[in-house]
Amino acid sequence: MQTPNFSIEFYPPKTPEGAEKLRLTREKLSLLGPKYFSVTFGAGGSTQRGTLATVIEILAAGEQAAPHLSCVGGTRESVRAILAEFQSHGIDRLVALRGDLPSGYGASGEFRYASELVEFIRAETGFHFHIEVAAYPEVHPQAKSPQDDLQNFARKVQAGADSAITQYFYNADAYFQFVDETRKLGLDVPIVAGIMPITNYTQLMRFSDMCGAEIPRWVRLKLASFGDDSASIKAFGLDVVTQLCERLLAGGAPGLHFYSMNQAQATTALWQRLA
Numbered sequence: 001m002q003t004p005n006f007s008i009e010f011y012p013p014k015t016p017e018g019a020e021k022l023r024l025t026r027e028k029l030s031l032l033g034p035k036y037f038s039v040t041f042g043a044g045g046s047t048q049r050g051t052l053a054t055v056i057e058i059l060a061a062g063e064q065a066a067p068h069l070s071c072v073g074g075t076r077e078s079v080r081a082i083l084a085e086f087q088s089h090g091i092d093r094l095v096a097l098r099g100d101l102p103s104g105y106g107a108s109g110e111f112r113y114a115s116e117l118v119e120f121i122r123a124e125t126g127f128h129f130h131i132e133v134a135a136y137p138e139v140h141p142q143a144k145s146p147q148d149d150l151q152n153f154a155r156k157v158q159a160g161a162d163s164a165i166t167q168y169f170y171n172a173d174a175y176f177q178f179v180d181e182t183r184k185l186g187l188d189v190p191i192v193a194g195i196m197p198i199t200n201y202t203q204l205m206r207f208s209d210m211c212g213a214e215i216p217r218w219v220r221l222k223l224a225s226f227g228d229d230s231a232s233i234k235a236f237g238l239d240v241v242t243q244l245c246e247r248l249l250a251g252g253a254p255g256l257h258f259y260s261m262n263q264a265q266a267t268t269a270l271w272q273r274l275a
Contacts, residue, residue, distance in 0.1 A: 005035045005192065005255035006271070007165075010262055012039055012050030019054075021262070026058065028264040032271050036064035038095055038132075038165075038257070048082065056089055066132065067091065069121075070099030071111035076120065079111075083125055093130040095165065096121060096156075115155035122160035133157070135164040135191055137178040138171070141212030150181055157187045164189060165257045168196035168213055170240065172247045190254040195245060197258070197266035198237025201226070234266070242273040249274070 008029055013019040026037065039054045051067045058065035067086065071079060086094065098114040111117050118131055133156040136149055143149035153164070169175060179191050196213075198204055201223040208215050215223075219240055226232040245256055258267045 004249055004253065006032070007036050007038060007192070007255065007257045008032075008034045008267060009038045009040065009257060009259050010054065012041070012054045013262070014050070018262075022054070023057070025260070025262055025264045026061070026063075029260065029267060030061070030063055032268065034063075035255075036066050036093060038066045038068060040068045041070050041099070052085065052089075055091060059090065064093070065091070066093040066095055066130075068095040068097055069117070070097055071109060071114065071117035072099035073109040074117075075110045079117070079120060080124055083121060083129075087125065087128060092128060093132070094121075095132040095134075096161070097134055113152070113155070115152070115159045118156055118159040118161050130162045131160060133161040133164050135166045135178065135182075136212070137166050137169050137174040138212060138214055140167075150178075150185070153182065154185050154187055157182075157189050161189060163254075164191045166191060166194040167211055168194040168259055170216055170219060170244060171214060172244055172251065174214075175248060175253070176251055192255040192257050193245075193248045193253045194257045194259060195241060195270070197241055197260075197270055198223070199234050199261075199263070199266050200230070201233055238266070238269055238273070241270060245270065245274055 010022060010026070013022045037058050039051045039058070041048050041051045048070070055065040055067045069079070069082065096114055096117050098111070098117070111120070114133055118133060121129060121131060133153075135153055136143070139146050139149045140152070143152065166175065166178075175193055182191065196204070196207070204215065204223070207213070222236060223233055226236070248256065258270065260267045
């Protein structure tokens with residue numbers, strides 16, 4: 001079995017203070033030796049410039065970086081320009097997503113699905129980019145059915161995706177079941193498990209409600225029982241997520257992608273447990 005790859009996700013800072021904080025966070029996490037850092041965007045691609053600026057800074061520091069690219073509201077012309085800019089900065093990896101519509105946003109642009117974006121990237125740039133796409137072991141919250149969601153994933157792979165990163169989850173069986181189902185369809189791309197450290201109960205509940213990630217009942221109840229005791233929440237969360245990561249790696253997951261929330265401590269603690 002190949003050595004698992006570890007990667008870390010940031011979101012672009014909105015203020016000079018946030019940029020400096022992220023710089024310090026990235027310097028700390030760079031010591032762990034991740035394969036690359038990815039950088040997200042806002043709804044409708046609203047922070048795409050900040051995404052690119054953050055990626056350029058990471059590259060300048062000698063690290064590998066991958067911008068997220070949304071097709072929501074985009075045209076072929078606008079996406080073509082973004083791809084050309086990525087190439088001009090030496091970027092050769094990206095995460096291609098449909099993205100979420102911002103509130104009150106009507107038109108969805110020329111691309112309806114991430115598979116169409118992947119197909120366009122391949123047509124425009126050949127195999128210049130390593131293209132990552134999203135996967136949903138617990139089913140995308142907007143999918144009509146698990147079968148429909150699986151077919152959506154298949155279309156992204158068939159369009160030219162090289163690998164996938166999952167939405168975060170806390171049920172390893174959901175991940176393994178999803179991987180098994182993709183293999184039965186003849187899809188053999190690596191599916192890296194997305195990992196969300198547990199550091200704040202209220203924040204975790206809010207994120208999970210939005211993205212459809214299930215928090216097991218016993219984990220929810222235990223977290224709720226700690227109230228405002230943040231130290232106990234973090235200690236329990238570290239144990240739960242470490243055990244999840246260990247099971248995923250033992251079961252053959254090709255890598256882990258840490259949703260860092262622009263913080264270094266929780267990801268570092270997990271990494272050290274797994275070393």
